[in-house]
Amino acid sequence: xxxxxxxxxxxxxxxxxxxxxxxxxxxxxxxxxxxxxxxxxxxxxxxxxxxxxxxxxxxxxxxxxxxxxxxxxxxxxxxxxxxxxxxxxxxxxxxxxxxxxxxxxxxxxxxxxxxxxxxxxxxxxxxxxxxxxxxxxxxxxxxxxxxxxxxxxxxxxxxxxxxxxxxxxxxxxxxxxxxxxxxxxxxxxxxxxxxxxxxxxxxxxxxxxxxxxxxxxxxxxxxxxxxxxxxxxxxxxxxxxxxxxxxxxxxxxxxxxxxxxxxxxxxxxxxxxxxxxxxxxxxxxxxxxxxx
Numbered sequence: 703x704x705x706x707x708x709x710x711x712x713x714x715x716x717x718x719x720x721x722x723x724x725x726x727x728x729x730x731x732x733x734x735x736x737x738x739x740x741x742x743x744x745x746x747x748x749x750x751x752x753x754x755x756x757x758x759x760x761x762x763x764x765x766x767x768x769x770x771x772x773x774x775x776x777x778x779x780x781x782x783x784x785x786x787x788x789x790x791x792x793x794x795x796x797x798x799x800x801x802x803x804x805x806x807x808x809x810x811x812x813x814x815x816x817x818x819x820x821x822x823x824x825x826x827x828x829x830x831x832x833x834x835x836x837x838x839x840x841x842x843x844x845x846x847x848x849x850x851x852x853x854x855x856x857x858x859x860x861x862x863x864x865x866x867x868x869x870x871x872x873x874x875x876x877x878x879x880x881x882x883x884x885x886x887x888x889x890x891x892x893x894x895x896x897x898x899x900x901x902x903x904x905x906x907x908x909x910x911x912x913x914x915x916x917x918x919x920x921x922x923x924x925x926x927x928x929x930x931x932x933x934x935x936x937x938x939x940x941x942x943x944x945x946x947x948x949x950x951x952x953x954x955x956x957x958x959x960x961x962x963x964x965x966x967x968x969x970x971x972x973x974x975x976x977x978x979x980x981x982x983x984x985x986x987x988x989x990x991x992x993x994x
Contacts, residue, residue: 716796716826716827716828718798719795719796719798719826719827719828719829720794720795720796720797720798720799720800720801720828720829721795721800721801721828721829721830721831722791722795722800722801722803722819722820722823722828722829722830722831723742723800723801723802723803723830723831723832723833724803724809724810724811724816724820724830724831724832724833725739725742725743725802725803725804725810725832725833725835726739726804726808726809726810726832726833726834726835726836726837727739727757727760727804727805727806727807727808727835728760728807728835728836728911729807729808729835729836729837729838729841729910729911729936730807730909730910730911730912730915730936731911731912732760732763732764734835734836734911735760735764735835736833736835738833739833739835740764740766742802742833743761743766743768743769743774743802743804744766744767744768744769744770745769745770746768746769746774746800746801746802747769747774747775747799747800748774748775748777748791748794748799748800748801748802749768749769749774749775749776749777749801749802749803749804750777750778750779750787750791750801750802750803750804750819751776751777751778751779751803751804751805752778752779752780752804752805752806752810752814752815753778753780753806754776754777754778756806757776757804758776774802777790777791779791779803779805779815779816779819780815781815784815784818784819785818787819788818788819788822789822791819792819792822792823792826792828795823795826795828796826796828803816803819807838807936808835808836808837808838809832809834809835809837812837812839812855813857813858813881836911838881838907838910838936838938839855839879839881839938840879841907841910841911841938842879842905842907842910842917842938842939842940843877843879843940845905845907845910845917846877846904846905846907846917846919846940847905847919848877848903848904848905848940848941848942849877849942849943850877852875852876852877852943853876853877853878853879854874854876854877854878854879855878855879856871856878856879856880857880857881858880858881858882858883859880859882859890859893861886864889864890864893864897865893865896865897867893867897868893868894868896868897868898869897871897871898872897872898872899872944873944874943874944875943875944875946876943877940877941877942877943878940878941878943879938879939879940879941880938880939880940880941881937881938881939882937882938882939883937884933884934884935884937887906887929887933887937887939888926888929888930888933890939891904891906891922891925891926891929891939892926894922894926894939894941895922895923895925895926898922898941898944899922900921900922900923900926901921901922901923902921902922902941902942903919903920903921903922903941903942904919904920904921904922904925904939904940904941904942905917905918905919905920905939905940906918906925906928906929906933906937906938906939907937907938907939907940908933908934908935908936908937908938909935909936910936910938912935914935916935922941951981951983951987953990953991953994954991956977956981956983956987956988956991956992957991957992957994959973959977959981959988960973960974960977960988960991960992961992963976963977970992973992974988974989974992
């Protein structure tokens with residue numbers, strides 16, 4: 703297997719080392735699997751899988767033979783054995799063997815195992831490349847109807863201390879994406895409604911790309927009430943960022959903001975541009991206030 707762009711460009715690359723390929727599996731619909739992914743699995747000599755049974759079921763549905771005629775060595779790689787297995791796989795890679803890593807429904811390393819081995823490869827100069835695949839985080843984001851220009855991924859909220867966790871994120875201006883399990887969804891949405899406000903816009907996306915895909919868009923308070931019933935499937939929650947703080951927009955306030963920056967050594971032109979951007983005011987309005 704040949705590493706793609708970035709796979710062998712590291713000047714510290716270990717001589718004769720194999721390549722670690724991170725392969726993103728479909729998040730639900732097997733038809734989303736690209737030809738490159740199927741080819742990599744058929745050519746692989748070593749495959750590290752979060753769940754070897756799920757991988758074999760995927761291969762059977764896709765009508766492919768892992769490792770082709772000679773077969774691949776498939777090893778488990780999950781949270782409980784990640785530290786030990788990462789060391790073993792790094793040894794295989796240093797010895798010249800290529801490794802393909804897959805995790806359940808998405809990209810390795812995105813709330814899935816993979817980070818430790820990638821970090822170890824980076825430290826050892828072992829080439830790493832990726833076969834991109836769909837992820838629930840970005841799929842839910844674009845389906846949510848919420849702003850996508852700036853967003854952050856927060857993974858699974860903590861099981862304990864949810865209120866404090868969401869309280870710390872209450873001022874986050876970017877759209878936020880979370881994963882959550884079905885049996886904790888109701889409690890998490892209730893904590894979100896308390897921490898972010900019941901009127902904050904959000905979307906609960908479940909079973910993405912699958913037969914019973916559903917995207918429910920509503921304020922957090924309504925979603926928390928809805929989730930008290932039975933909600934099944936893989937869940938991704940998208941929450942709107944905090945609204946910009948209310949600011950005074952009188953000419954005096956704008957002129958004072960420009961003067962404050964000028965006093966700190968910023969040129970008037972740059973100060974006007976910064977104030978306009980930060981306060982969401984047209985630049986001409988700030989310019990007029992500063993020169994009035």
